[in-house]
Amino acid sequence: MTTVDPGSLPEAAVRRILIAALEEDAPNGDITSAALLPADARATASLVAREAGIFSGGPVFAPAMRLTDPRAEVQLLLADGASFEAGARLAEVSGLARAVLTAERVALNLTQRMSAIATTTAEYVRLVEGTAARVVDTRKTTPGLRVLERYAVRCGGGQNHRFSLSDAVLAKDNHLAVLTGGDVGRLTAALAGVRGRLPHTVHFEVEVDRLEQIEPVLAAGVDTIMLDNFSPGELAEGVRLIAGRALVEASGNVNLQTIAAIAATGVDIISVGALTHSVRALDLGLDISVAT
Template identity: 70%
Template sequence: MTEPAVIDQAVFRRPPLDLTLPSAPVRDILERAFAEDAPSGDITSQLLIPAGARATAVLNARVPGVLSGATVFRDAMELVDPATQVELLVADGESFDAGMHLARVTGSARSVLLAERVALNLVQRMSAIATKTAEFVRLAEGTRARITDTRKTTPGLRILERFAVRCGGGANHRYSLSDAVLAKDNHLAVMTGGDPAKLTALLLAAKAQLGHTTHFEVEVDRMEQIEPVLAAGVDTIMLDNFSIEELTAGVALVAGRARVEASGNVNTGTVAAIAATGVDVISVGALTHSVAALDQGLDVELAAG
């Protein structure tokens, strides 16, 4: 059995991840958020704040982390009032310490207060995802394993949450069900009718219907499924809920015939050992489905008028 590889990072250095967001879907998310949060305006500010009042406020980090959503925070402020000026002091993907100022906002006090909650909700959640991802990436350092997200995202916010994963140094799995074939346990159960002897032939027949650029991945949950799946020439084999010993044996059995992905029971206590088995990809649903918002606040420094 080959030893799991701990490799020279220079050999497997990742290409720079894209830290840009397309403007149209972000604007759509923000418009829907403001329609929900202020369908008829902010009656509190309209009652209490003079129309001509202006304010300067800072986005403060109350705990350390990795920033994601800086541009979304800016876009939220500017969507409410294009005259609002936003200075980003820390860029998406950069780490910060508690007490740091992340952005400064100057504009109509009413506009800043109306935009505050939507802007904060998004940058807090995105920064939490980026911070959690960075922790997983750090724990997998020195191995070939790439940390990726899953489709376990908040409906309607997937593009932001996947961007946050990239800000934390992780990579993205397929974006949607339309992007790649991923046959999971329930697919296999329906396909084979419980007869594992049919698996290879059925996968080969399915693969023959695909275009040559479509990625084909199959999830297995038992060692004996690996060879029949590999015989179909799939691109990636996902070893789901395998023990560390089974992952090591599975990587040796695949022996480069397909990319190996590990999933299931991945947390900060297990990810280093999983990465050390030699898998190529570790998918982590917890990056997006169970993070708590990172503590950040918008504090008014100066109000005038």
């Protein structure tokens, strides 16, 4: 089980996401529930797993239910980061039936996706056990949901890359093409000039796609070198050349079949876009019964 602090998911950000999601799903209320159910009818519901996985989304599920019924009683039965089997009850909610049914899809959509990301991340993390490599996410997240998806990665035992373009300098191939015109001979001076203009607190990472770029980039004093789409043999050689003078990140062609070999090369960081951009929502359901 991965220990995750629910407080690391900002309540204000969660509320903004939930309000937007509910506005999308019920812009003028839930006319089905209003037409069929008495206003004072109450219901209890259980969040039930239809398949095994890693739970993530407690700090989202509970406020989603309370958004439509502030007096709803929500009990989380499993901590975020904990594993569960098919059939497990993950949470219970009791409140006005109309409110529970109105919030159901928003709560499920987000919790299913977050739990899927946590479950997928845990698979990748398991495959690098025994190495020094850290599994991290990328900016390939669902627009508007990055804060939730990054939290879910942590629930699965992974770590986060920079949160946004404002957090660190990461010079990729397109940046370098504009900066140097494709001339490797200009690389060191150009990057050193950038390094000299940055505050000392700003992390500086540079992506390379050829071994011969490593020494010119290192000479500029960067903090991390990203080896992009390198074979395992090339990654091992890159680690040897860098020799601890910068952190080494591997990126590209990372999947469940390749990550163990990548980690074995000695890289420090493996960034995996698939943690967030390719997951299938975990099958969770809300089983509802009417309270008498």
